[in-house]
Amino acid sequence: EPEVTQTPSHQVTQxxxxxxxxxxxxxxxxxxxxxxxxxxxxxxFLVSFxxxxxxxxxxxxxxxxxxxxxxxxxxxxxxxxxxxxDSAMYFCASKDRVYEAFFGQGTRLTVV
Amino acid sequence: xxxxxxxxxxxxxxxxxxxxxxxxxxxxxxxWLWYKQEPGEGPxxxxxxxxxxxxxxxxxxxxxxxxxRKDSFLNISASIPSDVGIYFCAGHLGAGNNRKLxxxxxxxxxxxx
Numbered sequence: 001e002p003e004v005t006q007t008p009s010h011q012v013t014q015x016x017x018x019x020x021x022x023x024x025x026x027x028x029x030x031x032x033x034x035x036x037x038x039x040x041x042x043x044x045f046l047v048s049f050x051x052x053x054x055x056x057x058x059x060x061x062x063x064x065x066x067x068x069x070x071x072x073x074x075x076x077x078x079x080x081x082x083x084x085x086d087s088a089m090y091f092c093a094s095k096d097r098v099y100e101a102f103f104g105q106g107t108r109l110t111v112v
Numbered sequence: 113x114x115x116x117x118x119x120x121x122x123x124x125x126x127x128x129x130x131x132x133x134x135x136x137x138x139x140x141x142x143x144w145l146w147y148k149q150e151p152g153e154g155p156x157x158x159x160x161x162x163x164x165x166x167x168x169x170x171x172x173x174x175x176x177x178x179x180x181r182k183d184s185f186l187n188i189s190a191s192i193p194s195d196v197g198i199y200f201c202a203g204h205l206g207a208g209n210n211r212k213l214x215x216x217x218x219x220x221x222x223x224x225x
Contacts, residue, residue, distance in 0.1 A: 006154075009152075031210045033212070035213075041217070042200075042216060042217045042218065043155065043200065043213075043215040044215070045212040045213060045214070048210055048212055050210050055210050056210075056212060058212075091154050091155070093154075100145060100157050100160050101157075102157075103147075103154035103155045103156070104154050105152065105153050105154045106153070106154050
């Protein structure tokens with residue numbers, strides 16, 4: 001069964017450092033998303049990406065965040081200068097034109 | 113902003129019992145989805161609802177899209193230990209292929225064997 005793969009599963013970083021979270025979406029999917037889930041809270045939309053550009057972003061997705069699809073298979077989320085409040089589970093998702101999005105298993109980001 | 117109110121927050125039941133949880137909103141949704149999340153995993157889609165009034169089953173799970181398009185429920189019949197997890201409702205407000213999901217806070221389900 002096809003799946004969305006995220007790496008690493010857990011990332012610990014110092015405050016102020018840059019992190020890159022990586023995702024390999026399902027191969028024939030066209031729409032890509034990043035969501036985050038702060039511990040004990042609901043899943044929140046960050047950004048959607050289609051046709052090599054951002055389609056929509058939330059207020060959370062400020063200038064510290066960026067996304068890239070550098071090589072046609074990977075989809076990355078970069079946080080330039082991490083803050084303590086960026087600690088969360090980050091989920092990548094992808095979908096095709098028909099079905100609902102599939103989610104990866106998540107990357108737990110801990111900022112210390 | 114758009115908000116989904118999900119209840120109950122948590123449930124602790126005996127194996128074999130039926131479970132019911134629901135989501136409501138002040139906004140009209142085009143799609144209601146129910147996901148399950150297990151520890152260390154991402155959300156997995158259980159049921160998708162696309163039409164007001166639609167009632168859909170997936171094994172022991174049944175979900176309905178409310179007539180007003182502002183609510184949905186999920187029922188699990190004859191619960192088993194592997195039903196343990198967090199159940200989220202989520203929905204799309206807009207139309208089209210590229211739509212973000214709005215999420216509820218989740219219902220944490222524990223099943224006592």
